[in-house]
Amino acid sequence: MKVGLYFGSFNPIHIGHLIIANTLYDRTDLDEVWFVVSPQNPFKKQQSLVHEFDRLRMVELAIADHFHFRASDVEFRMPKPSYTIDTLTYLNEQHPQHQFVLFLGSDNLTHFKKWKNYEAILGHYELLVYPRPGEAITWEHPKVKTIDAPLLDISATFIRKSIQEGYSVKYLLPEKVEEYILDKKLYH
Structure with missing residues (x-):
């Protein structure tokens, strides 16, 4: 099975x-998309993150109606911060029958050479790159494949700030995720 890995803090999803994941799933030969919830991204501050189990639950709620999407807590059991190469190694050991592919925004591709063992990632995994506002895709590599996807500038930071300031986030979040955030009083 060919599995697309969508790594993220999803703080919140x-x-x-969801639009990016669905577009990449729909326009490629992927069998499934796994949303890998990262407890701690080495490039982001941890203090702004709500608990990893809340973020995982929000992902589960957001994708519950998509048969080919899965939520993954694989990095919860790994050393922190999470490094993609370590997660990929672990996933390959646990699921040797799968072929894994990484989703990457063009903004992350710009900084890809800063990633731990990025050469090993490029040597073994295909990267499906989707456009991000203000970031041109300039990489040329046989394992880097650009996917035409909507150019979206929806920010989790904007959503968190809106919630803190009492503004509506309707239409920015799946309804069940919005309900979960309000019920748990997250980001207040």
Whole structure:
């Protein structure tokens, strides 16, 4: 089975994440998309993150109606911060029958050479790159494949700030995720 891995903090997961995942799933030969919830991204501050189990639950709620999407907590059991190469190694050991492919925004591709063992990732995995506002895709590599996807500028930071300031986030989040955030009083 060919599995697309969509790594992220998902703090919170929003409609932009879902549109990108669905577009990449729909326009490629992927069998499934796994949303890998990262407890701690080495490039982001941890203090703004809600608990990893809340973020995982929001992902589960957001993708519950898509048969080919899965939520993954694989990085919860790994050393922190999470490094993609370590997660890929672990996933390959646990699921040797799968072929894994990484989703990457063009903004992350710009900084890809800063990733731990990025050469090993490029040597073994295909990267499906989707456009991000203000970031041209300039990489040329046989394992880097550009996917035409909507150019979205929906930010989890904007959503968190809106919630903190008492503004509506309707249409930015799946309804069940919005309900979960309000019920748990997250980001207040």
